[in-house]
Amino acid sequence: MTGITIRQLVPDDFAIMREIRLEALQLHPEAYSSAYEDWVKFSEADWRAKLNAPVFAAFDGDKAVGLIGLWPQAGARTAHRAIVVMVYVKSEMRGQGIAQKLMQVVEAYARDNGFTQLELSVLAENKTAWQLYLREGYTEFGRRPNWISLNGEMFDEVMMLRSVAENA
Numbered sequence: 001m002t003g004i005t006i007r008q009l010v011p012d013d014f015a016i017m018r019e020i021r022l023e024a025l026q027l028h029p030e031a032y033s034s035a036y037e038d039w040v041k042f043s044e045a046d047w048r049a050k051l052n053a054p055v056f057a058a059f060d061g062d063k064a065v066g067l068i069g070l071w072p073q074a075g076a077r078t079a080h081r082a083i084v085v086m087v088y089v090k091s092e093m094r095g096q097g098i099a100q101k102l103m104q105v106v107e108a109y110a111r112d113n114g115f116t117q118l119e120l121s122v123l124a125e126n127k128t129a130w131q132l133y134l135r136e137g138y139t140e141f142g143r144r145p146n147w148i149s150l151n152g153e154m155f156d157e158v159m160m161l162r163s164v165a166e167n168a
Contacts, residue, residue, distance in 0.1 A: 003060055003061065004058055004059065004060055004065070004096070004098055004101070005058070005059050006056055006057070006058045006059070006066075006101060006102060006105050007056065007057065007059070008054055008055065008056050008109075009051050009055045009056065009057055010051060011048040011049075011051045011052070012048075013051065013057075014044060014047035014048045014050075014051060015047075016057055016064050017047060017050065017051060017055055017057070017067065018042075018047050019064065020057065020064045020065075020066075020067045020088065020090075021039060021067060021086060021088070022036060022039060022040060023088075023090070024067065024086070024088035025039055027091070028088075029150055030123065030125065030126070030150060030155070031088075031123065031126050031129065032086075032123075033121070033123070033147065033148050033157065050069075053069060053070060053071050053072065054069065054070045054072075054106075054109055055067065055068070055069040055070075055086070056068050056069070056102060056105050056106060056109075058089070058093075058098050058101065058102055060093065065089065065090045065093040065098065066088060066089040066090065066093065066098045066099065066102050067086050067087070067088045067102075068084065068085075068086060068087050068088075068102040068103065068105070068106050069084070069085040069086040070082045070083070070084060070085070070106050070109065070110060070118075071083040071085055072113075072115065079114075080114070080115060080116045080117055081115065081116075081117045081118075081119060082110050082115045082117075082118055082119070083118070083119050083120060084103070084106055084118055084119070084120040085120070087099060087102065087103070087120075087129065087132075089102070099132055100132065100135070100136065103132070103133075103136045104136075106118070107136075107162075107164050110164050111164045111165075111166065115164060116163060116164060116165040117161055117162070117163055117164065117165075118138075118161065118162050118164055119159065119160065119161045119162075120133060120138065120159075120160050120161075121144075121147075121157045121158065121159050121160070122157070122158050122160065123147070123148070123155045123156070123157060123158070124143070124155065124156040124157070124158050125155055125156075130158065133160050136162065137162045138160040138161060138162040139160060139161065139162070140158055140159070140160050141159055141160065141161055142158075142159045143156050143157065143158055143159065144156065144157040144159070
């Protein structure tokens with residue numbers, strides 16, 4: 001993973017996020033609950049607003065090659081939780097530990113910002129991502145049958161969580 005850096009994106013980085021997020025949704029529609037057709041319609045203001053929550057990108061030089069986001073929960077009873085979203089590494093960069101490093105950066109950010117629990121969801125058929133999350137300490141806590149429909153096929157969603165509390 002020589003030369004790979006990870007940094008948090010800011011609203012002025014909206015074009016970086018837009019490019020890599022749309023690539024992920026277009027090339028791998030079976031991996032996400034979100035649809036390219038919905039995200040491609042977002043305005044610049046919409047993309048900038050998405051960067052109000054922490055989003056991190058992995059870079060190979062100045063080229064973004066990976067993405068991960070965190071959606072903190074804000075309610076009085078749920079502020080200890082955050083949801084990991086948009087996990088993606090470009091196909092040609094896979095197998096180099098970039099996804100693991102992105103996960104670790106998000107987990108450190110969550111811990112440093114007072115979150116004690118991370119949650120995520122993965123489509124049951126996405127075995128590669130599911131295995132990554134298991135290796136990173138996530139456990140399954142539920143399923144949503146027929147969560148998305150893609151080209152007439154139904155996909156279940158697996159919900160997973162992990163404690164990131166200091167004493168966990």
